[in-house]
Amino acid sequence: MSTAAAAEPAVDETPGVLDDDKLKVAIGKRERPARPGAVAASLTFGWRAMLKIKHVPEQLFDVTMFPIMFTLLFTYLFGGALEGSPTQYIQVLAPGILVQTVVFITMYAGMGLNNDIKKGVFDRFRSLPIWRPAPMVGLLLGDAVRFVLASLVVLVLSLIIGFRPDGGVLGVVAGIALTIVFAFSISWIWTLLGLVMRTPEAVLNTSMTVLFPLIFASNIFVDPDTMPGWLESVVNLNPITHLTSAVRGLMGTGAETSDLIWVFASAAVLIAIFAPLTMRRYSRL
């Protein structure tokens, strides 16, 4: 009496022969090399992130097409009204669009993590004797590549349509670097959500709900002076506002120290709260 009758037998397409002798040899290998260090393990996971980009290039859509779309749309739609001309507006908008783009794509960190958990890949990693945060650090390394790529897309496009940063190469690099530092710190919120929530869609929806007001209630698109008083105070408390001002400063004629302090302080607070929560949750999954 067999209960093993499969409903939908999965038929092998390849004749795949199991060679018992080879199997015996393969199974007999028990020597374990010295375990890799924290850096080597993290880099291996970073390599995995690169392979995923190679196999699923569609996932780069959000780091290429969206920034292009937003930059062009906002520049030509609002440029004339807000700053007199698109060329003038892009001087203000470019650093802001950069911040918006990079901060937006941080939310995929939580989605990717949630997907890995759902698919069971993470349990394999967690059952390995490796430095525990390595899979997470690897995901973040992969994100770093996406951040840089997205930044370059925004930068090149902005330069083409007339962005002329006074800060020169150094200022632009510093601006991008500051954005990425902040992006990493905010990523920890999404990794925590990725561990806690049930589906990747839920993670995405929650992060959108947080990010949308954060990004639009800032000085990225519009000068806060033109807003109602209450909104202006909110906008001035928003770390994204200070990040945008700092990046504008770095790419322009110099950043205000107070903005830089705001950015680093909020990054530190985000990491201090969400990194330990993430790691705690991760080790107790």
Added chain:
Amino acid sequence: MSEFAIETRGLVKVFGDNRAVDGVDLRIAPGRVFGLLGPNGAGKTTTIRMLATLLRPDGGTATVLGHDVVAEADQVRSRVSMTGQYASVDEDLTGTENLVMLARLLGFDKGAARARAAELLDAFGLTEAADRQIKNYSGGMRRRIDIAASIVVAPDLIFLDEPTTGLDPRSRNQVWNVVRALVADGTTVLLTTQYLDEADQLADRIAVIDHGKVIAEGTSSELKASVGAGALRVRVADSEQSGTAERLLVDALGGEVNRESDGVTISARTDDPKRVPALLTELEREGVDITEFSLGQPSLDEVFLALTGHPAEAEEEKRDEEREPEVAR
């Protein structure tokens, strides 16, 4: 150091108000196949996830290869592997990439990692599929790559969580071959299954688990013997005669008689096989047409029914089982 590969005492895991694992005691000898048998949601997966250090027990203790799964999780991890619906491979990567990645994470250098990946793919008959993404693998290939991923460094103990669920018979046989090869090499295997014949085929000892509790444990013959010495099955040609046959079975054997859902198969347990020949004569005398008449050990299905009071069918899907991609039945 314990003489057992795995020893658990009063292991408990609670999800909300669901006591998924409710006081499990297991003692598993090294170098053997131990089967954890039970329906969906019985607590099998949760149990082995705790043993594989993936889930923290809410109560009780467990040692694996002499190490506590909570306090010495790292030592446990360096000697066991887990394969199953959870510990899986990356579907977006190819077979080679997955194995190379795992080999690198286990400390192989680049060249050695590539060589080991190629060797494993060859041994598991996956060389042709080496450069295909896992999501394009068939169910059987998928299960083989899962197991290959678990023995990049051959572990002392391997957890196989429902290794053949949803596979066609040929792929299932291949997985069984791998399990036998692992044991022949001295690996301890703990496998979970909802298939009674799989436990029967592979496992030296079986624990039957239901509602988070171990309700019986022993070799498959012991479990069968605990239910009764023999099981008699009679199938009649005409369902109108099954009433007569049922009456004769009760008269001859004295015990309880079961009519199966097909209406023509009647089964009964008997402790005394010597009564059977007389029954056959009686059936003949009353003119009952018999198409099947067999006396044997009870099947594990019957054991399961006897032990749990319900057949070994899937219960309601529990949270921790719902991710199974292709549940058969």
